[in-house]
Amino acid sequence: MSIDPSFTLRSTTVSRLRAAGCVFAEDEAELLFSSAHSGRELDSMVERRSAGLPIEHVVGWAAFAGLRITVDPGVFVPRRRTEFLVEHAVALAGPGALCVDLCCGSGAAGAVLLSAVDGAEVYASDIEPAAVRCARRNIEPLGGRVLEGDLFAPLPEVLRGRVEVLVANVPYVPTEDLGLLPPEAREHEPLVALDGGSDGLDVLRRVAAEAPDWLAPGGHLLVETSERQAARAVETVSGCGLTPRVITSEELYATVVVATRGATGRALS
Structure with missing residues (x-):
């Protein structure tokens, strides 16, 4: 009360x-x-x-896509602009879809997929133990599974070649720009959830390189990026054999790359 x-x-x-x-x-x-x-x-x-503690860490939750997502201190706070990515992930996921939420943080994307897609099967992973503990509280009561490890490494091999929707909210802030972030992020969120390397695309390159082996034919990879990085992000996923398109929201200042695997073979040639 x-x-x-x-x-x-x-x-x-x-x-x-x-x-x-x-x-x-x-x-x-x-x-x-x-x-x-x-x-x-x-x-x-x-x-x-x-x-300076983020308001979400103070109250212990964040409003995200109509859900109340538990957010523990030290865990990346889900951004409102990421609702745009998740909205499109939900639209691409048919009933019973097998979905993966990489770099899941609090598990916000996975929780929305489980809540919005009938019969969705959701696996999530993160390398940060604190994020994994938090994501389990948001995802597992809804029937999903959260695993600790680096990107695809902890996923069960049985998922390989079967993932229909792969959400990867990878870190994409260039290392030299980290100092420009608000103190709330710099001081209270894990660096691994923010630092995308010299050009902000290091983690995206790793995800794109492995994604074709995990996606089902016709499956989709969705990643958030910045407007200025979008062209290079498109080149990155194209170079791995996926067919990309860029979608944007001016209202949320959001840029998302949706990359699709071909209907046959490992990936599009």
Whole structure:
């Protein structure tokens, strides 16, 4: 049960958040009020938020594609723009589709696939132990399975050549640009979930190289990237034999590459 704040408490809380640099102080205050069970807990939450902890880590969850996704401290926070990627993954997944969520973080994409696709079979993996623990709480109650390891390595061999929808929300921030990220991300999210290497495409190259062996004929790989990286991302997946297309959302400032395996053979030639 959340606390019922007085006008004075509400005003004070908003002022504290605004003084700490929170742009959406009023909205965040409402979220904290709805999450806190006592004045003491509220004060602790405001202190942690004012110190720079992401609001999702403070309250323990993030709103994502209509779901409440558990997000533990130290775990990558699912971005709203990634809803665009997941929306298209759901559209491509027919009933009972076999889906994989690589670099799953909190497991937001996998949870949405399980919730939105009838009979979906979902496997997710991440190299970060904290992310795996968090993803299990979001995915496994819905019937999915979460594995710890590097990209495809922990997936059961029986999935090879059968995956219909492969979501890979890989890190794509160039190493030299990490310092430009908001402090919330730099200081409170794992580097492995942010750093995409010198040009931001290191992890994408690894995923694209193996994806044709895991995708079913006609299966789809979906990866999020930036507008400026899209052309090189297309070259990367094309070079691995997949047929790419780029979709964008101006509203969410989202760019997604959808790469499809050919209907026959290992991949398109």
